[in-house]
Amino acid sequence: DTGVSQDPRHKITKRGQNVTFRCDPISEHNRLYWYRQTLGQGPEFLTYFQNEAQLEKSRLLSDRFSAERPKGSFSTLEIQRTEQGDSAMYLCASSSTQRERETQYFGPGTRLLVL
Amino acid sequence: AQSVSQHNHHVILSEAASLELGCNYSYGGTVNLFWYVQYPGQHLQLLLKYFSGDPLVKGIKGFEAEFIKSKFSFNLRKPSVQWSDTAEYFCAVNIPGFQKLVFGTGTRLLVSP
Numbered sequence: 258d259t260g261v262s263q264d265p266r267h268k269i270t271k272r273g274q275n276v277t278f279r280c281d282p283i284s285e286h287n288r289l290y291w292y293r294q295t296l297g298q299g300p301e302f303l304t305y306f307q308n309e310a311q312l313e314k315s316r317l318l319s320d321r322f323s324a325e326r327p328k329g330s331f332s333t334l335e336i337q338r339t340e341q342g343d344s345a346m347y348l349c350a351s352s353s354t355q356r357e358r359e360t361q362y363f364g365p366g367t368r369l370l371v372l
Numbered sequence: 373a374q375s376v377s378q379h380n381h382h383v384i385l386s387e388a389a390s391l392e393l394g395c396n397y398s399y400g401g402t403v404n405l406f407w408y409v410q411y412p413g414q415h416l417q418l419l420l421k422y423f424s425g426d427p428l429v430k431g432i433k434g435f436e437a438e439f440i441k442s443k444f445s446f447n448l449r450k451p452s453v454q455w456s457d458t459a460e461y462f463c464a465v466n467i468p469g470f471q472k473l474v475f476g477t478g479t480r481l482l483v484s485p
Contacts, residue, residue, distance in 0.1 A: 288471065290471065290473075292473075297477065297478075298477055298478075299376075299462050299464070299475030299476050299477050299478050300416070300462070300473070300475050301475070302472040302473060302474070305471050305472070312471075313471065313472065315472075348415075348416070350473075352471075358404075358421065358423045360406070360418060360421060361473060362418065363408070363415050363416040363417075364415060365414075365415040366415060
């Protein structure tokens with residue numbers, strides 16, 4: 258496994274700007290997840306995809322957030338009109354439904370700072 | 373809704389001391405349980421997991437955890453910690469058939485040499 262990769266690793270933006278993050282899952286994994294982690298907290302689930310279908314979205318995912326996985330491979334998470342409260346680490350994870358005892362493997366995250 | 377409690381937010385130990393980190397969850401049905409570790413500057417890594425079977429689970433680097441269903445607990449243990457175990461440890465749970473992982477707030481472990 259080459260691991261889950263995320264890009265960029267760090268992003269600083271001004272309030273009101275749009276940002277987009279990318280996640281590349283482990284190659285044979287068909288499920289992909291987005292989590293958000295703020296200081297002093299554990300990761301919180303945002304959404305997940307099975308192949309290209311977005312199957313669950315958290316209430317944390319406001320209208321300003323949109324995630325896509327158009328070809329069932331990489332995924333993007335876009336935040337429109339960023340707010341200071343969006344500052345957090347955005348984590349991506351992937352898993353395979355083909356594996357017994359399905360386990361999520363995490364990427365390094367994208368740290369977002371909204372000024 | 374499920375929730376996970378990790379009561380120890382910060383733990384400081386000397387090398388060779390024994391470790392036990394608490395994890396309790398709130399859900400009355402069947403759960404899958406995980407411990408993840410985040411070493412300084414690194415991403416979350418799986419330490420061990422429990423799905424079914426023997427409630428005593430062994431993971432990497434000498435860690436183990438015991439699932440006690442009656443106590444809704446999944447405590448992490450290591451008989452003798454090393455300086456390299458300095459990290460943040462997260463307990464997580466999901467319900468079989470549902471993909472969302474629910475994490476605790478984490479425990480920061482500092483092992484002094």
